[in-house]
Amino acid sequence: MPSSTVTSAARFRRVAVASHCTAMSGVGDPLRDYLRACSDDLSIAWYPFAHTGDRIARLERFIEGVPAPGRCLAAPRWIPTLARDFFANFWWFLRKPRSQLFIGVDNVNATCGILLKWLGKTDRVVFYVIDYTRRRFKNPLLNRIYHWADAFSVRFSDEIWNISPRIAEVRAREQGVDPSRNKVVPNGVDLSIIPGAPSRREHDLVMMAHLIPEKGVQTAIAALPAVRAALPDARLIIIGDGPYRSHLERLSEELGVEGAVIFYGLLGREEMYRRLVECGVGLAPYTRDPDSITYFADPGKPKEYLACGLPVITTDVPSIAQEIRDIPLGAVAPFEPEGLAEAILALLADASFYRRCVANAAEYARRFQWSEIFDRALADARKAQTAVSKK
Template sequence: MNGRLSQMDIAIVKHTYTPTGGAEQELLRYVLPKAKSVTYISHPFRDARDVPLNTQISMFENGELRKEISAPLFRGPFPLMAMKDIIFTVWYLKKMRRRIHLYFGVDNLNAFSGIVLRRLGVVDRVVYYVIDYAPDRFRRPFMQSLYRRLDRWCCYDADAVWNVSAAMEDARKAHGFDSGRSAPQIEVPLGNWYDESPKTSPNGSDNGLIVFLGTLAREQGLNLVIEALPKIRKRIPNARLRVIGSGPEMEPLKSLAHEMRVADSVEFLGFIQDGAKAAALLAEGAVAVAPYLYGDNIFKRFADPGKVKLYLAAGLPVVISRVPPVAELIERSGAGIAVEPAVNEIGSALENLLLSPGKISAMRENALELGKKFDWIGIFDRAFGRTFECWVVQNN
């Protein structure tokens, strides 16, 4: 694998909300010591937080950063921003006058840019890397139709499709997708850097600390945990919640904690850019939560939540709603409890665990065992191996 990548010039093009995190950043970390060169282009979403609102380009050679460039700032409505990102990607990579052997387009807009570049002779192979997918993403019919058509076209015309969950392919089929016309679809789940992840203490399971990591958005369902906390604390007085992350629901959630009279038991730490620090704060917990809500436009119904893999790597038992596909695996592996996204079910599951240190200890071992299977090195080794195998078969 290393020998093959060592001859390659690679481009990774993504959109971002936050300065750090995301599968595309983990992909960059994986390929940097292996590839001949990597061009990393990050387009901010128009409502991105804590990042410059102009496109950033980082260029690496033999694993070393050689150049960083900031594009001119451009603001406008979503359609104009999308067109700007496509045009900029095509223009910039074409003017580099360097052949890109392997292009990763993270989302359909960036995959579209890669396919255009391949037709222009700039790119050899395009991988459409799908992190989030929801068949009913937009409320406006025109935007929804455009989204599905672009996703379908990228699947048909890319050289490979990396889906973070097999549920994505099933969701496409339900809306008329022809798998026979698609590029090879390969499941590439989200992962963790297992050996680097701080682990929970085997003796710390009675500390009552519930932890949450992620964007504070409505679909994350964190309000359910806060609403359940008063009842939990009646039986477990030291129960408290630590929230790592920021987002549009930060202030409403703080208000809810005051309304439920548990503000002193909920710790809002905001977004922590230092991943090692965030992981250490997680590992102080007794149990972790991932209470996603249902909804046709909720990505997690078809995606693979990254926070869960971090929980597992830390040895945290997970109380998770049955919304994302990984919930079934967690329950089947004895690494947590899967419930419906309702206050009483989440509260009962948390009480059950926090009152049973022995159960937490057993689930801790199961979580560590499961988390080890999602180490990024193994995930990307398998993904590249399967991708190259598919291309060899096609060429023959």
């Protein structure tokens, strides 16, 4: 929950949110926690992504911050998940009283919000853009649908919250979006739940990821033998799960580092932070692809590492890489095992530079507290609600 106090003038009467979700943390949880503290009536629909294997859509509701009875909707496997999400949005929100604000996290949910507004079920729609790419799907038809929904949401939403400056630049340059609607609402952190570290193992490297080939965990494992040749006590802590885990475990065995690679699986937020603050370096390697989701995104992983006081080693892909290099907050390395190992060893060999990065990390993270990010993002929505109330 946000630590900032919320006055009665800042409260919303009725808010609806629709968000896709995974087992890993994203923007949905902190958005729910923030709105729960400043809304009289909050409804939030959760739609698991198809790759999670979870077919159940869930509706949470909070009345003045207190949980109220929710709903579940299970879809048969023959129904596409996007069809389930469209149906559930209308099934749930058409039967509810009119909301003052609807936040659609991604273009599918924002499209539903716009249609609900046209049907008189909400006053204001926010399109919260958590990812963008030129080629979202390999299937050309799905890719066209994705870009149609994106363009529709951009045109008809009252506000566009872009998770990164790169996406906001696309909106302005290619879609001509007015600056008053075109906002940057970056990923943040909740410093209130991050514990202090009783002790830190500086040679413990940590990587949070959904375990699929695209996330680059295999590159971190492949770098570990070279790191351990210089630092025999170095370990790699992996937080997350996924279909690639068995392959990663076999790779660890083949490289002879299985005893130094620890798989924690999925962890709750508080347990995740407790593990992070005990580590020494956060790893966030990304493949270079100018059309990838990561290139346009604002990955939350580096900021969560920094909030826990960890220097970060990343690749020159996300926009935060420039700040990691310049402030400095760690190092930028190539996306290959040898270069990653060299960057890790160079960072840990320079104690003065390492301490400087740790100090800078704490200062940097304070700029990205979720409560302050959402205070700024929702300023226009609060003004709009106040204006309607005075009529």
